[in-house]
Amino acid sequence: MFRIATRGSDLALAQTEYIQARLESLGYKTEQLIVKTTGDVNLAPFALASGDERKGLFTKEIEDALLAGEADIAVHSYKDLPSVSVPELMIAAIPQRLDSRDYFIFKKKDQVSDTFPYIRADARIGTSSVRRRSQLLHLLPALQVMELRGNVPTRVRRLFEEGGPEGILLSGAGVQRLIEQKRFVEEQLLEQLAIMPVDVETLVPAPAQGTLAVQCRVADSAARDALAKLHDSSLAEILSVERGVLAALEGGCHLPLGIQAHAQDGFVEASVYLGKEFLKTRYPYTVQFTRRHAEPAVLREFLIAELKDASTPLYVFGKKDRMQSLSDSHTEARCIGVIETRPLLDKLPELPDQTVVGCFSADAVRLIEKLDARWFKNPTFVWGVPGEKTAEMLLQRGVRSQQIVIGDDGTGAGLARSLLAARESRLVGRRIVGLSAAAGREEFYDLITAVGLLPERVEAYATEAIEIPASTIASIQDDAFLIFGSPSSFHAFAASLDRVKRDWSKGWRICSIGKTTSEAIRLYSQERGVAHLSEPYMTAVEPDYDRMIKELLAK
Template sequence: MKKLIIGTRGSDLALWQANHIMSELAGIGLEAEIKIIKTQGDKILNLRLDKLEGKGFFTKELEDELMAGSIDIAVHSLKDLPTVNPPGLTIAAIPQREEATEYLLILKDCVDVSQKLSLKKGAMVGTSSNRRKSQLLGLRPDLEIEDLRGNVPTRIGKLRNEDYDAILLAKAGVKRLGLDLSDLHVEELQTTELISAPAQGALGIQIRESDTELYQALQPLNNPRTAEEVGVERKVLNLFEGGCHMPLGCYCKKEADGFEVWTAMADTAEDFPNRLFLRANDSAGLAEKIVSAFNKEKKRPSKVFISREIGEYSYFRRALTQNGIEIEGRSLIRTFPIVNILDPFYLKNIDWIFFSSRNGVEYFFKLNPQLSKRIKFGVVGHGSEDALRKFGHFADFVGESGDIAEVAADFAALVAGETVLFPRAADSLQTIQKSLSAETKVIDLPIYETVIEENIDGSSADVLIFTSPSNVDAYFADNLLEPGQQVIAIGNSTGRKFDEMGVAYTLPYAPDEIGLAEAVFGMEIR
C-alpha cells in the first residue's frame, strides 16, 4: 500500500493524536505522513461555538480534503465529529478511548475543601461548553461561568494568568499532552458526577468509503468495545438532533452483563439538567429508549416520599421541583451518640478511616479527633464525601456504585494489609468490614445508635424512597404499600428488607442525591 497522508488540525492535542495514529499504523506495517489543515474552529476564536453557523467546526475542512483525495485518513476527536458522515466517507476505526472524565483545574488560593468540587463560593469557572455549564450550575448554582476558548495549553495559561478561578477540561487531552499541573489543584470529576460529551476521549479514523482495502487494513486499530459504547452515545446525540453546543452529556459503559448509560440534558446552558441512568442487556434500541425516557409527555410521579429531611437548595429538591414533583421528606428514625470522648488508642497507627454514612462522619468529628496527616479517608458514596468535606477533609476513596458488595471489593483491594478504623452505627451490618482480607486490621468503633420512631403516618406519594433499613422497619411497622406505589431502596442493605417482604424495588446506581434523582426521573407511573 502507498504511503498514507494523515490529515489533522494543528493544535498540540490534534498533532499528538495524529502522531499516535501514525505510530499505530507503523505497528501494522503502514507508512504515513502528516498534513496540517486549519478548520473554521481554529480560525474563529472570538465567538462561542454555538454562535457559529452549521456543524463540524473542527472537522469539515478535513472531510473536504479527504473527499478531494489530498489526504487518505482524517484523525478526529470523535466528540467533534457530526454523527452523520458526508456521502462517500466512513469511520473505519475507533481505537480504545482514553478516560472520559473531566478535570476541574483550580487556582490553589481558590480552593475550599468544605465546598462541593473544592471550589470557593462564587468562583469564576471558564468553559464554553453548554453541557459543562448546565451540569456545573446543577451541582453548584453559586458559581459564575465565563466563556473560555483556545487549545488546551492556551486555556491552562489563561487560568494561570488568573483570568479565571478554575477551568474545566477533558482529562483525556491533559493526559495525552503530559502537562505539568503541579501548581494547580486538580479535581477529577467522574462520569457519574458530571456526565461527559458523547464519545469524549475517543478518536475517529475517517476514510473514503471506496477505500475498501484501507478499511480492512485499519481494522487492527479498531476497538469493538469502545466502538459499541460510543455508538450508543452518538446515536443518542443524533436522535436529539444535537451538536456540540447542545447541553447534552451521555456516557455508556459496557459491563460483562450488559450496558450502563448515564445521560444529562437541559434546554439551555442556564437550565438545571435532567438526568437518567439506564441498564440494558444489549445495545440494540438502547439509544431510542433513552431518548424516549426524556419525553416530557410521559407520566411521572406527582409526589415522592423520602425518609430523610431534604434541604431547600439540595440537588435532589431542585431536580424534582423543576419537573413539578412534590417532595415529602421526613426521617423516621432518631440518632444519639454513644461515645462522648474518643480514646487516643483508636487513632494510634491508623492508616484509613472509613465512613459508611453521613451520620458516621458527623458523630466522629464531633469528638474532635486529633488525626495524623498521613491518615486517609474512605467513604461509601458521594453523600458521605460531601459530609466529610464540611470538616475540611478529602476522601481518598469514594464508592461509585450503589452495590455495597462492589464498593466493599474495591476498598478491600486498596487497603489490604493496612489498619482501618470504622466509626459506625451500633446496628451497622458491617458489610465493608466483612469483605476485608485477613491481613487487614479492623478497628471497630460504634459511636452512635439508631432509635425508630413510633406511630409513623403513611404517605400517599407515588414513589417511596427509603434511605436505611431502620427507616423501612419504622414505616412498615404501622403501614402497608398503597396500590400503585413504587419503591426505591438507597442501597443493597435497604433493598434486602424489601426482599424479605417480597416487595419489588428500584436500586439507584449511586446512593446519593444525584443517583436518587436519576432513579425517580427514570420511573413512569402506571
C-alpha cells in the same frame, strides 16, 4: 503511504501521532497533512453557529480533504464530530478510550478546599462548553462562568493572566496526551498547577469524550482494511449509546448534554445529564440520573424515549394498601396491589436492655407501634434499619438518632455490614433480634452468624401474593415503565405472567425500589433464562415510591 489529515493544534498532532505509531507498528507508512479549519483561522463564527455547525468549523476542511482525495485518513476527537456524517465518509476505527472525565485545572496557591471546585465558591471558571457551563451553574450557582477559547496551552496560560479565569475545565484524555508528549504548557507553569479529575457523578462528560474517531472514504478499501486492525468493536458498541442519544436529541455543541456509558458485570450503565436550557425534552427541569440494561442498543432506545416521550405509560406494583394511597396522589400512574402482609404476632417478646433490634420495614415499625410502643422509648436499644425511610419512621416515634444504625446500601446485607463495622460498641454482649417477614432477610442473619454471633429471627408478618387479573396483564403496553417495590411484588407479578402465559416484553423498562429487589430480578433472570432482565433499568436505593414516580413522570 497513508496521508493523515489533521489540524495543527498541539492536541490534534498528539492524537495523530498516536494513530501514526499504531499504523506504523503494523507495517504501514504514513505522513501528516496539516489542514487549517475555519475554526483555527477565525473563531468569530463560533458564537453565531449552532449545534453541528459549531463542530463543522473544526472538521469541514479536513473532511473536504478526504473527499477531494488529498488525504486518505483523518483523526478526530470523537466528541467533536457532528452527529450526522457525510455519506461518502465513514468512521473506520475507534481505537481506544482514555480517561473520559473532565479535569479541573487551577493554581495550587488558590486551593481552599479538598472537594470540587477546590477554589473559592464564587471563582471565575473558564469554558466554551455549553454542557460544562450548565453543569457548573446547576451544581454551584455562585460560580462566575466566563467564555474561554483557543487551543489547550493557550487556555492554560490564561490562568496566569490578569483578569483571566481562576480555574478551567478540559477533557482529561487531551490533558493526558499533552502532558505525556510535553506539549501541555511550559514546565515552570505546570509546576504551579493542580490538575484534578472530576468524577462522573459531579460532572457527566460529553458524548464520546476521551475517544478518537478515525475517518476515511467509504470507497477506500485499503484504508478501511488498515483501520479495521485498530478498531475496538466493544468500545464502539458502548459509544453507540452516547452518540445515539446525542443524534436523537438533534444536538451538538449547543446541547447541555452529558452522557457516559460503560460496561460493567454483564450490563451497560449510562450516566446522563440534560440541562434545563434544552427545551426539546419532556423534562421542564435539569435532570441527572443513571440507567442500566443488558443490551447497549436497547439502553440507547430506552434513554431516547425517556428524554423525549412524555406519554410513556407507568405501572407500579406493591402492597395493596400502599398502592391504593399512591393511586390517589398519582393519577397518571397505574398502581396495582400484588401483595398483602398479614401479622403473625399478637404479642412482642420481652427484651432486655441493650438489645439490638433489626427493623427491616415500615410494616415492622407499625407492628411494634401496635403491639408494644414501649420499645421506642427504651434509650438502651440499638435499632438497625436498612435505609433512611425506616430510620425516619423511628425518629418520628421518639427513637434518638444516636440509637439508629443505617445500612450502607438499603439491603439486609448492608445493615449487617454497618452493624459489624461498629461491632465493639453496637453488638458485643447484646441480644440481637430481627423482626422480618417469614423467611425474609436471609443475608442479614447469614452475615451476623458468620462472625460467631447468634441473631434471633422473629417472624413478624407473612406476605401473600394477590393474583393479577388476566385482562390487566394483557393491557400493559410493551413500552411501559414497571416499578416493583419489593422482591415479593416482583415475584407476584412474575407468577401472574406465568398464569396467563405472557412473556416478558423486551420493551418494558424494569425499575426496582431497593437493591434487594434488583438482586431478586437478577436471580430470576438467571434462573429463567430471561437475559434482558439481568439488570433493572433503574434502581432506587431508598424505598420512596413517590420520588421515583415523580422522576419518571417528569413532575
